[in-house]
Amino acid sequence: SYELTQSSSVSVSPGQTASITCSGDKLGDKYVCWYQQKPGQSPVLVIYQDGKRPSGIPERFSGSNSGNTATLTISGTQAMDEADYYCQAWDSSVVFGGGTKLTVL
């Protein structure tokens, strides 16, 4: 079965750029989306179809996908962005990455 791999944690200083990666075999041939989940809350879609932002998601969130890696980039990271982030794709079934904990310190 298809697998998506994320690093378990990423740290970033406030105001800096955070990059969260998601890797999978020929992932660039698939569409990837990203979810943000804060403690005790439901996941929220922040990026879909590789790089599109839903209404209400700040412009500092962007996404890209090429080769075997998709990347969620948060520019000018704020303390409120501290959360778990999950990538997701479709390969005969829905596949989620294991999640990355973003710490803003």
Place this chain on the structure above:
Amino acid sequence: QVQLQESGPGLVKPSQTLSLTCTVSGGSITSGSFYWSWIRQPAGKGLEWIGRIYTSGSTNYNPSLKSRVTMSVDTSKKQFSLNLSSVTAADTAVYYCAREAVGEVANWFDPWGQGTLVTVSS
């Protein structure tokens, strides 16, 4: 905007069937290219897709759970449901319902319900 709300027992005994319902409000359950999905998350762990249903009744299930999962939809009540049979402690999780948008070789979940904790224990 569309909102989803899960409901059902918070405690299920081992070997029994877990049954949850998701009620859709603020929009139609039959409009657009949307599926209606269930996703779960054990405490401290990641997300696992359980399956989805279209308003026609067509379903797709996670292969790892397929033998135990049944989904149904009641468009008149704007509800869809999940049954998971023969549960064990490994099925203890927060269960989310979500609307799934489906495009060409793309899909995404938005919005999600608030989630409901189901514990499997005797």
